[in-house]
Amino acid sequence: MSSIRTIALTSAAAIITLSGAALAADAEREVFGTLEDGTEIEAVLLSNDDGVTARVITLGATLQSLQTPDKRGTVDDIVLGHDTPAEYLATPQYLGATIGRFANRIGDATFSLDGTEYTLEANDGDNHLHGGVTGFDKLVWTITDVSEDDDGAASVTMSLTSPDGAGGYPGTVEASVTYMLDDDGTLTIDHRATTDKTTIINMTNHSYFNLSGHKDMRPIVSHDLMIPASAYTPVDSGLIPTGEIRDVAGTPFDFREPMRIGARLRNGNDEQIMLGLGYDHNFVLDEGDEDMRLAARLTAAVTGRMIEIYTDQPAVQFYSGNFLDGTTPGKGGILYRQGDGLCLEPQVYPDAPNKPDFPSARLEPGEEYVHVMKIKTGVTK
Ligand code: GLA
Numbered sequence: 001m002s003s004i005r006t007i008a009l010t011s012a013a014a015i016i017t018l019s020g021a022a023l024a025a026d027a028e029r030e031v032f033g034t035l036e037d038g039t040e041i042e043a044v045l046l047s048n049d050d051g052v053t054a055r056v057i058t059l060g061a062t063l064q065s066l067q068t069p070d071k072r073g074t075v076d077d078i079v080l081g082h083d084t085p086a087e088y089l090a091t092p093q094y095l096g097a098t099i100g101r102f103a104n105r106i107g108d109a110t111f112s113l114d115g116t117e118y119t120l121e122a123n124d125g126d127n128h129l130h131g132g133v134t135g136f137d138k139l140v141w142t143i144t145d146v147s148e149d150d151d152g153a154a155s156v157t158m159s160l161t162s163p164d165g166a167g168g169y170p171g172t173v174e175a176s177v178t179y180m181l182d183d184d185g186t187l188t189i190d191h192r193a194t195t196d197k198t199t200i201i202n203m204t205n206h207s208y209f210n211l212s213g214h215k216d217m218r219p220i221v222s223h224d225l226m227i228p229a230s231a232y233t234p235v236d237s238g239l240i241p242t243g244e245i246r247d248v249a250g251t252p253f254d255f256r257e258p259m260r261i262g263a264r265l266r267n268g269n270d271e272q273i274m275l276g277l278g279y280d281h282n283f284v285l286d287e288g289d290e291d292m293r294l295a296a297r298l299t300a301a302v303t304g305r306m307i308e309i310y311t312d313q314p315a316v317q318f319y320s321g322n323f324l325d326g327t328t329p330g331k332g333g334i335l336y337r338q339g340d341g342l343c344l345e346p347q348v349y350p351d352a353p354n355k356p357d358f359p360s361a362r363l364e365p366g367e368e369y370v371h372v373m374k375i376k377t378g379v380t381k
Contacts, residue, residue, distance in 0.1 A: 025152050029044050029143070031043070032058075032085065033085040036086070039140055043056065043058075044143065048182070048185060051069045056156055058141045058142070059138075060088060061097070061160075062098065063187075064081045064082075065079060066377070068185065068305060068377040070303035070305050071305075076303075077214035080324075081096050082095060083332070087329065091328045092323075095208055097136070099137060099203060100131050100135060101167065101173060101200070101203070102200055102201065103131070103202045103345060104130065104347060104351075105128065105238070106351055108126055109121060113200070113353075118169065120167055133167070134167065135167065139160055142158060143156060144176070151183070152182060153181060153182040156179055157176055157178040158178075160175055161174055169199055171197035171199035171363075172195065173194070177189065177192075184376075186375065188373070189374070190372045191205075191370070195365055200353050201369040202347050202348050204317075204347045205345065207343065208336075208343055210342075211299070212305075213305075219262075220261055220320065220342045221262030223260075223342070224258045224260055224298070225258065225318070225342075226259070227295070228256060228285060230256065231248060233246070233282045233350070239280060241351050241358075243355055245284060248283075252270050252272075258297070258299070261279075278321075278339070281317065282317050283317075284314065294309070296308070305380075306377070307375055309346065309373060309375055312370070312372050313373070314359045315349050316347070317343065317345040317350070318344055319342065320339060321343070326338075346371070
């Protein structure tokens with residue numbers, strides 16, 4: 001990132017295009033909407049020359065839209081979302097949001113650090129989910145940087161301060177998320193956090209993908225998915241991992257070769273599929289390049305669209321959109337029903353703070369938490 005030029009942001013409506021013609025990606029800052037209390041929610045639209053655009057809004061540092069061309073060149077939105085800030089606040093689906101402080105579940109909404117027990121908000125039965133009632137997804141982030149670099153990438157950084165005790169978590173946390181779109185159509189999402197007291201952090205992005213496109217939405221059961229994971233973490237009835245690391249071989253959880261999602265989604269003989277109402281499980285990624293390993297490849301034959309998710313985290317939650325129940329109006333007034341989108345959320349394992357054998361989510365003062373994930377967009381040949 002040698003030659004990043006940073007732009008002073010003065011006008012909310014200004015179009016920021018640095019030197020025009022030579023640059024392959026632009027960043028445009030615009031107003032998205034207003035909260036009831038008058039708070040303005042801004043958006044930054046990142047776009048490249050190939051028709052890929054990503055819109056990020058300050059409410060929840062949320063990926064509100066991701067448009068990509070299909071194999072015929074038709075551009076459409078491949079993530080679920082809402083048109084207004086009020087809908088994001090009203091619905092419990094975390095569409096496209098940045099999740100924190102701790103993505104996924106913490107059992108009994110409690111954990112201990114160095115002998116001190118912390119009680120979190122129980123917002124999912126007895127358990128804690130996605131940072132609690134006012135997690136990072138419900139907060140208004142501040143745009144701290146919009147940049148373009150000589151390699152043709154455009155980016156936006158959003159930041160927030162989470163005070164000591166927020167949601168029950170210890171430490172004042174300074175968090176930031178940078179979305180960067182490059183000229184190859186890869187969207188990099190870089191999550192960072194620091195703390196002033198020992199705490200836990202597990203940030204991720206909660207986008208729901210549907211590669212058929214938003215205008216002609218078809219259920220994701222016909223998508224093909226590959227996850228390079230030889231094991232997953234089975235759950236109990238509250239979707240908390242039991243602690244077992246189970247081999248995927250011979251189970252509906254074996255996605256090491258591309259599999260049609262619908263092929264085993266209705267397997268009523270598999271206890272884990274039953275407990276999850278489908279897939280809602282943490283996959284333990286096989287050893288690979290720890291700096292950036294493939295977490296999943298998703299393709300849709302009809303449109304030819306493909307995404308690959310890369311991450312530096314040890315696992316990915318595959319959630320097949322089981323709680324989308326047709327009560328959530330999405331963009332353009334489209335109701336999202338069960339299986340209309342799926343999430344691939346790179347992270348540490350759920351309930352890691354209560355499972356000493358799981359990778360640690362601990363963050364000390366003086367350290368920096370970093371989670372870099374990439375969504376590489378394209379079409380299959
Ligand atoms: C996650 C969880 C799901 C569900 C959704 C939000 O991805 O794994 O169980 O809670 O968020 O509806």
